[in-house]
Amino acid sequence: MPKELIRLSDCVMKFDNDVILDHINLYINDKEFLTLLGPSGCGKTTTLRIIGGFQKPTAGDVFFDGVRINDVPPHKRKVNTVFQKYALFTHLNIFENVAFGLRIAKTPEDEVRRRVEEALSLVNLAGYGKRAVDALSGGQQQRVAIARAVVNRPQVLLLDEPLGALDLKLRKDMQIELKRIQQQVGITFVYVTHDQEEALTMSDTIVVMNGGKIQQIGSPEDIYNEPKNAFVADFIGESNIIDGVMQEDYVLGMYGRRFPCLDKGFAPGEAVDVVIRPEDIDIVSPDQGQLTGTVTEVTFKGVHYDTIVDFRGFKWLIQTTDYSPVGARIGVKIDPDGFHIMKKSAYSGQFGDYSSYSAEYDELNEGPGKAEDGDEE
Amino acid sequence: MKNKSLSIPYVVWMAFFVVAPLVLIVAYAFTARDGSVTLDNFNNMGVYFPAFYNSFALAAAATLLCILIGYPLAYFVSKESLLVRKVAMMLIMLPMWMNFLLRTYAWMSLLDDNGLINQFLRTVGVFDLVNALSGGNMTCLHMINTQGAIVLGMVYNFLPFMIMPIFSVIDKIDPRVIEAAQDLGADNAMVFRKVVFPLSLPGVLSGVTMVFIPSVSTFALSRLLGGGKTLLLGDLIEMQFLGNAYNPHLGSAIALVMMVIVLVCMAVMNRFGEGEEGVSVL
Incomplete structure (x- = not known):
């Protein structure tokens, strides 16, 4: 029986009169790879930011391990985030970037050294410690961002479209890499993406969102084979x-x-x-x-x-x-x-007709064109 | 090539108005009045040590004060809403639109022994109170014609040059980087110390450059606010070209030495900011 770790209870998020999240109820199990999947503006990033503590829900509660954490600031949460576009510290080298959280926790120097090396080799960047952030490629910077988060041994890792800025080939490699890292460190991953293929590849559980509402929660197979409505059927794969x-x-x-x-x-x-x-x-x-x-x-x-x-x-x-x-x-x-x-x-009648079919649909679904509007919400 | 021809006016400008004057200064510095090559101008430099010392000490003090006042101001303004930021920046720039001499004269009339500040203090009875307590005979707070007044003048005139670059650097720090630091366990003080401040150093560096250099070479301030009691390099050089001491060769030599010292200072500072994308004067 998996243990429940995070629960969003009836969470509502409003900016002025825009409803971003509409009564979200969601629980996340320990050591689970859960993906929040949906198009731009569906509320997935907001959900992640609520778990991370960067935004407070207008109404509703957030529980972590049974404790209400609505008012706990980000730096006191046992969660770490891998940000979209990495958000690395450009004034520090790779080693110090990864060591940042450990230094704040006043970890002894020899332990810092050991754990940073460990984290860097976990993301296949052993020996890169002395390099500057700018000297790394996008994929490498992404891996540094992951190392910087996992080195703190959080119970939950939040990932906000971490592969959005990478090209297709690199993205596929990183998907497998991420799944491996998750299994190796054995912690909960909450992953945000608009890419259905990414979600199907990595997740234990997929949460399909649209318009601030959860459309369906289930395993990748469930979501693909038994979509609950026309939106889900259309968003996941071709239908x-x-x-x-x-x-x-x-x-x-x-x-x-x-x-x-x-x-x-x-x-x-x-x-x-x-x-x-x-x-x-x-x-x-x-x-x-x-x-x-x-x-x-x-x-x-x-x-x-x-x-x-x-x-x-x-x-x-x-x-x-x-x-x-x-x-x-x-x-x-x-x-x-x-x-x-x-x-x-x-959603009936809105999707599923291929009258306006264009041969480029694959590219539209996967291409970087969609990645750039990831800043929504 | 087409693109190259576009740069010709700039090259000509640089040659005539930057390179040529420098060459002239060097030429003057190493010659005597009769045109013979000599190092005499430099050999006598020791006499002017107090002027060098005063200039660099006062400029350093003014620069430090500008950082202490300007940094917090820039930091807090950058946290405000867009409207507040715009208004604040305009207010900071506002004095710059007025003539430098006018601003300095205004300070003279404020700081004078019988100036507005002293009149005010006298009217509210501060001096009477002090005299009653200490048994002294204080009639005014002496502010004008001191080194403090010169530093005040420098700070007042050059502060915007410190605030602007710091503000623009802090303003451009990616909020996600700050969130990343919070996410990794840093509280607000720690976020500032370990992320915001180091990332804003390039701005401080260019602010220092932009305040320190004009402060070192200023000349009117010492006469107007310092009463001519503190000889600064700017005044010394001016005297060699316009004053009774007319000696352009010595003036050029002093200017050259000053330039070299400033360049060395800047080089040392840029060394500290190495790896940062600061504004370099070298």
């Missing part, structure tokens, strides 16, 4: 989201046809959102298909083709290794476990 009706348990009505599915518990005739992941759709010949449509666009993606298919005006994205030329009439087949049924929500 075709189609209007459907649950005709009875295990039977879904869509496009005037009946499809076997694995979902139950809905009222007969209830209107629902149907999520179909692009990789769960098989292309077959038109006479064998459950549905038939026309290919309107094909993009080669390396591993697969992104095929856009028009089904009576609603365009689906299908990811398949089979090539179908534009204009081809094709059939599709979806296994019962390929359907995911969601109740209608405020």
